[in-house]
Amino acid sequence: MTRTYWDEPSSLGICIDWFGPYKTYEKFMTDIRKEDEGTKIIYYAECREGWAQYIGLSTNSKIRFNNQKTMKNLGITGGTVYWYGILNSQGKSGRRTKPGNKRPSAPLDLDQAETALINWLSPEKNDRKTDCRPKQSVSITNRFFSTKKAKPKVGPENLPQILFYDWILDRYTCHYR
Numbered sequence: 001m002t003r004t005y006w007d008e009p010s011s012l013g014i015c016i017d018w019f020g021p022y023k024t025y026e027k028f029m030t031d032i033r034k035e036d037e038g039t040k041i042i043y044y045a046e047c048r049e050g051w052a053q054y055i056g057l058s059t060n061s062k063i064r065f066n067n068q069k070t071m072k073n074l075g076i077t078g079g080t081v082y083w084y085g086i087l088n089s090q091g092k093s094g095r096r097t098k099p100g101n102k103r104p105s106a107p108l109d110l111d112q113a114e115t116a117l118i119n120w121l122s123p124e125k126n127d128r129k130t131d132c133r134p135k136q137s138v139s140i141t142n143r144f145f146s147t148k149k150a151k152p153k154v155g156p157e158n159l160p161q162i163l164f165y166d167w168i169l170d171r172y173t174c175h176y177r
Contacts, residue, residue, distance in 0.1 A: 009136035009167065013089060014113045016042060018144045018155055020083030025074070028082040031147060040087035040110045042117075045125075048079050050157045052123040057114045070125050083156065085142070087113070112138050116165050120172055121158055137167040 022028035035041060037060055045054045053074055074080040087110050116138045118129040140163045144155030155161075160174035 011137040011139065011167075012109055012112055012134075013139045013141075014087065014109055015089040015141045015143065016085040016113065017088045018044070018083045018085040018142060018159070019147055019149055020044075020081065020144075021156070022082040022147060025080070025082065027147075028084070032084050035086070041084055042087065042110060042114055043082065043084045044117075044156070044159065045074050045080050045082050045123075046156055046158060048081060052121040052158050053080060054123050054125040055114060055118050055121065056126075057110050059110075074125065081156070083144075083159075088143075112136065113140055116140060116163060116172075117159075120163060120165075120174070133170065134165050134167065138163075138165045140164075 019031070020028075022031070032041065032043070040057075040059055042055065042057045044052070046052050054070055056070075089109070112134045115129050115132050116134045117140070118126050119131070119133055122130050142155060142159050142161055142163070144153050145151065146153050154177060157176075160176050162175040164173045165171075166173070
């Protein structure tokens with residue numbers, strides 16, 4: 001990882017295209033499984049009152065959601081809205097697999113986006129990363145689209161259009177619509 005003059009790890013810019021809202025878990029699953037294998041996906045669930053419930057990530061949605069009980073159980077009462085996002089920015093070049101592991105590990109940029117969003121929003125069902133800060137300055141631009149991926153739309157109230165974590169000052173700045 002390159003470093004700046006102040007020994008700060010290099011900054012990371014991330015753009016996420018979010019698709020939703022899905023009002024049922026089944027429709028969410030149908031559409032997310034249509035994504036290509038290896039697509040970097042981040043997913044978000046909120047209750048209808050607008051509170052963040054869960055944020056997660058995956059690079060293989062066909063397998064990941066077979067064992068994802070947290071997301072499935074959120075929709076049992078019918079009060080949950082689902083979104084999924086595709087990382088739409090170029091990550092740093094280089095290898096991202098662990099030695100001896102045939103499946104690629106979660107890319108650093110996607111992991112840092114998940115960490116920043118969980119730390120900022122503190123979803124009630126996430127038991128990890130709520131106290132973790134990103135390991136570098138991270139700027140996330142969130143764009144929102146309909147489930148048909150055709151039209152831009154207004155996203156969830158909790159997800160800011162721009163979220164910036166300043167590693168040096170250990171502070172978040174965000175911009176909502």
